[in-house]
Every structure is written in C-alpha cells, then in structure tokens.
Amino acid sequence: MSGDKRTILVVEDDPLSMRLTVDLLQANGFNTLDCRDGTAALETLKASSPDMILLDINMPGMSGFEVHEKIRQDRRFDGIKVIALSASVMKEEEDRIRKAGFSDFVPKPLDTKGLVRKIKEYLGE
Amino acid sequence: MRDDLEIQYRELMENANSIILRMDTKGNVTYFNRFAENFFGFRQEDILGKNVIGTIVAPADLSGKDLRAMIDDLVHHPSTYMSNENENILRSGKRVWISWTNKAILDEDGRPVEVLAIGNDITKLKEAEAQILKAKEAAESANKAKSSFLANMSHELRTPLNAIIGFSELMKDGTAGPLNEKQKEYIGYVWESGKHLLSLINDILDLSKIEAGKMELELGEFDLRDLIKKSLTFVSERANKHGISLLTEIAGGVGTVRADERKVKQVVFNLLSNAMKFTPDGGKIGIEAKEDAGMVKVCVWDTGIGIEDSDKGKVFSEFEQIDSEYSRKYAGTGLGMPLSRKFIELHGGKMWFESEGKGKGTRFYFTLPFRAG
Numbered sequence: 001m002s003g004d005k006r007t008i009l010v011v012e013d014d015p016l017s018m019r020l021t022v023d024l025l026q027a028n029g030f031n032t033l034d035c036r037d038g039t040a041a042l043e044t045l046k047a048s049s050p051d052m053i054l055l056d057i058n059m060p061g062m063s064g065f066e067v068h069e070k071i072r073q074d075r076r077f078d079g080i081k082v083i084a085l086s087a088s089v090m091k092e093e094e095d096r097i098r099k100a101g102f103s104d105f106v107p108k109p110l111d112t113k114g115l116v117r118k119i120k121e122y123l124g125e
Numbered sequence: 126m127r128d129d130l131e132i133q134y135r136e137l138m139e140n141a142n143s144i145i146l147r148m149d150t151k152g153n154v155t156y157f158n159r160f161a162e163n164f165f166g167f168r169q170e171d172i173l174g175k176n177v178i179g180t181i182v183a184p185a186d187l188s189g190k191d192l193r194a195m196i197d198d199l200v201h202h203p204s205t206y207m208s209n210e211n212e213n214i215l216r217s218g219k220r221v222w223i224s225w226t227n228k229a230i231l232d233e234d235g236r237p238v239e240v241l242a243i244g245n246d247i248t249k250l251k252e253a254e255a256q257i258l259k260a261k262e263a264a265e266s267a268n269k270a271k272s273s274f275l276a277n278m279s280h281e282l283r284t285p286l287n288a289i290i291g292f293s294e295l296m297k298d299g300t301a302g303p304l305n306e307k308q309k310e311y312i313g314y315v316w317e318s319g320k321h322l323l324s325l326i327n328d329i330l331d332l333s334k335i336e337a338g339k340m341e342l343e344l345g346e347f348d349l350r351d352l353i354k355k356s357l358t359f360v361s362e363r364a365n366k367h368g369i370s371l372l373t374e375i376a377g378g379v380g381t382v383r384a385d386e387r388k389v390k391q392v393v394f395n396l397l398s399n400a401m402k403f404t405p406d407g408g409k410i411g412i413e414a415k416e417d418a419g420m421v422k423v424c425v426w427d428t429g430i431g432i433e434d435s436d437k438g439k440v441f442s443e444f445e446q447i448d449s450e451y452s453r454k455y456a457g458t459g460l461g462m463p464l465s466r467k468f469i470e471l472h473g474g475k476m477w478f479e480s481e482g483k484g485k486g487t488r489f490y491f492t493l494p495f496r497a498g
Binding site for chain 2: 014016017020023024027058087088089090091108109110112113
C-alpha cells in the first residue's frame with residue numbers, strides 16, 4: 001500500500017521545525033523527503049520527483065526564493081506545487097512571496113490541521 | 126547740498142552693522158566698509174582693487190560648488206542674485222555663510238558697471254540648520270533600526286513558537302498517542318500559552334508599525350452586515366455555554382463599505398470577546414449598526430460588570446488591564462483595545478465607550494466612514 005502514498009519534499013533549516021513538519025505529514029499518511037538547504041533540495045530533485053514541496057523562505061545560503069526560481073526554470077518540475085513557509089509576517093515579504101508565483105503561502109507557527117487540509121486540497125484528495 | 130547728502134550716505138555705509146561692499150564687473154573690490162574690514166580681517170588698502178575670488182570668496186565652497194563661476198555670473202546678472210546665500214572665507218581661512226543682497230549699479234546708459242552687495246553673517250544659523258538635519262537623519266536611522274529589529278525579533282520569536290505550538294498541537298490531538306487527563310490538561314496549557322504569546326507578538330508588531338507610521342490599510346469593499354454576522358459565530362459557542370444571549374440590530378442603510386476588512390474584523394471580534402469576558406453567565410450582549418452623520422456607527426453593548434470611573438482612563442492604555450475575576454479568567458494581551466482604537470482612527474473613524482458604573486454594563490462605539498481612504 002505504501003506505493004500509493006504521496007511524497008512531499010520538506011526544505012527547512014531549523015531542525016525542530018523540520019521534525020514537526022515531517023512528523024505531521026507522516027502521521028497524515030504522506031511519504032516525506034527532507035533537505036536542510038536549497039542545494040540539497042535541488043540535488044534530491046534530480047533523483048526523485050515529489051508530489052509537492054514545502055519550502056522555507058529564510059534559510060542560510062540559498063533563500064527559498066532562489067530555490068523556487070531554480071525549480072521553476074526546470075520544465076520537468078512544472079507539475080509540482082511549491083508552498084512557501086515563513087516565520088516572517090512582514091507585509092513586504094508576503095507580497096514578495098505572492099509575486100514570486102508560489103502555489104501558496106503558509107505562515108509559521110504552523111496551524112497543523114490547516115496545513116494538512118491545504119495539502120490535501122492541492123493534491124486533490 | 127549734494128555733497129552733504131553724499132557725506133551722510135558715506136557715514137551711513139561706513140558705520141552700518143552690515144557688510145557693505147562694491148565690486149566692478151570683473152569682481153574687483155571698489156568699496157569695503159568698516160564692518161567688512163573687521164569681519165573679514167582685511168584693511169581697505171589690502172583689498173581695494175583685488176578680486177573677491179582669492180580674498181573673501183574661495184574658488185569653491187566646502188561642498189565643492191564652483192564659486193568662481195557663481196561670482197562671474199553674479200557680476201553680469203546681479204538681478205538673479207538679488208537675495209543670495211553663499212559661503213565666504215575670512216582672511217584667517219575660516220569659512221562663513223553670508224546672506225547677501227546684491228544690486229546692480231548702472232551707468233548713464235543703463236549698463237551695469239558695479240554691484241553693491243550688503244551681507245549679514247548667518248554662519249550660526251547654518252550650523253544650527255545642519256545640526257537639526259543631522260539630528261533628523263539620526264532619528265530616522267534609529268527608527269529604521271528599530272523597525273528592522275522588530276521584524277527580526279518577530280521572526281526569531283516565531284521559530285521556537287512553531288515548535289511549542291506545533292508539537293503541543295500534535296500531542297493535544299492525540300497524534301503522538303493517547304494521553305491521560307492530566308497530561309491532556311497540561312499540554313493544553315502549553316498550547317494556549319504559546320498561542321497567547323503569539324498574539325502578543327503580533328499586537329506589539331502592529332502597534333510599533335502604527336507608531337512608526339508604517340501601518341497601511343488594505344482597502345477593499347465588503348458587506349459590513351456579513352462581517353458582523355460572521356464575527357458573532359465566533360463567540361456564539363461560548364455564549365451558549367454561559368447562557369448569554371446575543372442580540373443583533375443592523376439598520377437598513379448599513380451594507381457595503383470600503384475599509385480594511387481584516388482590521389475591522391479584528392476590532393469587532395475584540396469588542397465582542399471583551400464583552401464576553403466581562404459579562405457574567407445569563408447576561409446579554411448586543412451589536413448594533415446604523416448610519417449616523419454620514420458614517421456607520423457600530424455599538425457593542427453588554428450587561429456585564431461595567432467600568433468604574435477610576436478605571437475609565439485605563440481602557441485604551443497599552444498593557445493596562447482592568448483587574449477583575451473575569452479578566453483573570455480570560456486574560457487578553459492588554460493591547461486589544463489600544464490597537465482597535467488605532468485601527469479605527471487609521472480609517473478616519475472614532476472609538477469611545479460609555480458605562481454608568483459598576484454592574485451597569487458597558488457600551489463601546491466606533492464610527493467608520495462608508496468609504497475610507
């Protein structure tokens with residue numbers, strides 16, 4: 001049965017936020033892939049194609065914006081929804097996320113039930 | 126007679142408490158009064174016949190402005206320099222600022238032959254001006270530093286809160302396995318406190334944005350009736366539980382408004398939950414909206430504990446909460462009311478309240494223009 005499970009790639013530098021998101025997704029029946037930074041995420045995407053990506057915006061090294069741009073430049077990933085996660089709620093950043101063309105934006109601290117509902121909607125479940 | 130007059134004029138110019146000089150169309154000094162001698166440190170015999178450039182005017186001022194070109198232009202077009210402020214230099218090398226009045230002296234054919242210049246020292250004024258500008262820039266950069274500090278702080282606080290709220294939420298929901306009653310109770314407190322801390326951070330950020338003049342309204346059209354009805358559903362469960370009846374009265378003229386929906390919702394919700402907080406079981410809470418003097422006037426009233434005269438000054442103060450068994454039971458952030466009033470004021474409305482005293486209930490009002498912005 002595990003073959004039917006949808007896979008979600010989580011890109012997040014904060015270890016506790018990563019653990020929370022991964023445990024939440026697994027508890028709700030998803031497979032997860034986890035990457036601590038943008039470089040690792042782009043590397044992972046070469047070998048596997050997740051159904052969705054949860055992408056933290058504020059990361060050391062490559063920011064979520066840069067990672068998103070690189071993903072969008074590659075036609076192979078056209079079908080993958082990318083949801084931005086950010087602990088910054090400044091309006092400037094939210095506007096920038098909306099403009100950058102992410103599928104959606106979810107603020108941190110996460111509303112765990114809300115996030116699961118949103119993911120299921122996007123995956124048509 | 127004519128000689129007398131000329132002597133009088135000469136006396137006047139010599140003894141005036143202003144710099145008075147004349148120069149020809151090449152910029153060479155032809156007259157230099159006593160005040161100018163004392164001020165610049167040049168004797169008449171040192172300066173007469175010499176050019177102003179190199180004596181009382183440096184080739185360029187400290188900001189790099191070409192004064193040689195300015196003098197050249199001035200002697201040919203004195204009328205455009207009738208009132209002019211520029212930097213000058215004393216014999217000692219000290220730079221000064223002088224406010225000049227320049228006037229062309231014409232020959233019989235009306236051609237300019239000389240310029241009469243009368244000047245007053247404004248160095249101190251200029252220095253004060255520069256200091257004010259510096260202070261203003263310092264204040265602006267401090268304000269910017271404060272804003273970016275708050276933005277960073279808010280981000281840094283949210284990251285650990287993500288773990289606190291998120292993990293306690295998973296435990297509370299049973300995702301991490303079954304809990305006994307006490308564990309459920311305790312983890313509930315962790316979750317509620319985390320949420321409380323989050324609203325505090327949000328409110329502080331909003332208040333500081335308002336103080337910095339950076340809070341912008343996101344104006345849009347929406348139906349105020351719908352907003353009021355939706356807000357009531359948020360408190361209806363708690364009202365039912367405590368036997369509190371909710372009453373609504375919206376007049377026909379109240380409908381679509383142009384305002385910041387999210388902020389108006391926050392205000393209405395805040396007033397309703399405050400009313401709930403201070404109304405004992407079995408009481409009544411109501412919300413009314415009607416047109417009044419070209420604005421929408423909304424009133425949230427309750428039959429609760431009321432506000433004593435001695436507490437009335439605290440209602441819109443930051444971090445002041447009126448102490449009562451009710452407020453202790455449902456602690457807020459202490460920022461809800463001041464923030465609500467500021468949101469309304471940003472729209473161009475007003476907020477106030479009436480209470481006849483202890484046990485007599487409270488009526489909160491706010492007005493909102495039909496079309497803000």
